Amino acid sequence: MSDIQLPNSGKSPADEPDAGRTPVRFRNPGLPAHRHRQADVDPRAAKRAERQVLAMLGLSAVGSIFFIVAYFAFPLDGTFATLQVSNISLGLGLGAGIFFIGTAAVHLAKTLMPDTEMFDERHPQRGTEAERTDAAAIMVQGGQESGLGRRPFILGGLVGAAALAPLPAVVLLRDLGPAPGDALAHTLWDEGVRLALDPSAEPILASDVTIGSVFHVIPENLYESDHFLDEKAKAAVLLMRVDPDVVDVREDRAGWDVDGIYAYSKICTHVGCPVALYEQQTHHLLCPCHQSTFDLTQHCKVIFGPAKRALPQLPISVDDEGYLVAQSDFLEPPGPSYWERG
Incomplete structure (x- = not known):
């Protein structure tokens, strides 16, 4: 060439x-003269590198096991302290499991696998039968030259670490929330349940909600639930007050607001991100994840973005003490469209 x-x-x-x-x-x-690594010429260096790779694979396995143990050992009780401990523990375990299996692979390639420079001329994608036979033989030879067959401990450590690495993901699958069905069909909202501030759970007086204000709202009885995080994911609400004249009220929703105070599900109907941005001048609610935009003056109809369904409205009224309360549960399913019930 x-x-x-x-x-x-x-x-x-x-x-x-x-x-x-x-x-x-x-x-x-041509190619420069090949420089042999220490492990290529010194059997003791090769053994040392082998032990180092095996140690890294062992640390990867320990990290994966630690993740699973931490998942059950540090349950969430609703406080930020337990949430912090759980997140740090899970992060350390998962990070160690992934990091050390990666470093073991890199160290194995750099110290023990052949590093002789080679080149091959480009040829048509499909070769002759003889060429295909030669290619298969080269693959077998490459596997033999990798040294894994002569180093059963590394091979066993690699198999063990690779087998344990997916287990944290399997454990996390059970934490994706309630199973489909009746668990998603209803929320904690019901007739007479007071609207409360998130996260203090203090009930909200209608007189405290001024025009242009917005409140992040939860049911007052949220923390009484044994699975309040799951329930909050379905029942979270945004509360806003606007001039009643700017809203084009539908006949079937007359009486669902309190003098311009409206309550809508905070869970985006696209993939369930929290809708947390309110534009006071345009009366638009925005989802920060994929920019779905909902118009409060049209009962949170979608006017932009990938969402296909308006935010469900929570019917509200005022009790005898002046606190805002729900008239009922949502009359349509909150959250992403795949949560819909028949």
Whole structure:
């Protein structure tokens, strides 16, 4: 294989009339002399590298096991302290499991696997039968040269670490929330349940909600639930007050608000992100994840973005003490469309 270099005349090839016809050729210098690694020439260094790889695979397995143990050992009780301990423990375990299996693979490749420089000329994608047979033989030879067959401890450690690495993900699958069905059909909202501030759970007086204000709301009885985090994921609400004249009230929703105070599900109907941005001037609610936009003046109809369904409205009224209360549960399913019930 030869390379071509044009004469150095200080001009571009386009300026040289004979540049394309009078190339200057030079000899291919080839590959530099191969430098053997210490593990290639010293059996003790090879054994040391083997032990290092095995230790990293062991640490990966320990990290995966620690993740599973921490998941059950540090349950959430609703406080930020337990949430912090749980997150840190899970993060350390999962990070160690992934990090050390990666470093073991890199160290194995750099110290024990063959690193002789090779090149192969490009050829048609499908070769002859003889070439295909040779390619299969090369693959077998590569596996033999990798040394894994001669190093059963590393092979066993690699298999063990790889087998344990997916287990944290399997454990996390059970934490995706309630199973479909009746668990998603209803929330904690019911007739007479007071609207309360998130996260203090203090009930909200209608007189405290001024025009232009917005409140993040939960049911007052949320923390009485044994699975209040799951329930909050379904029942979270945004409360806003606007001039009643700006809303085009539908006949079937007359009486669902309190003098311009409206309550809508906070869970985006696209994939369930929290809708947390309210534009006071335009009366738009925005989802920060995928920019779905809902118009409060049209009962939170979708006016932009991937969401296909309006935010469900929570019917509200005022009790004898002046506190805002729910008239009922949502009359349509909150959350992403795949939560819909028949």
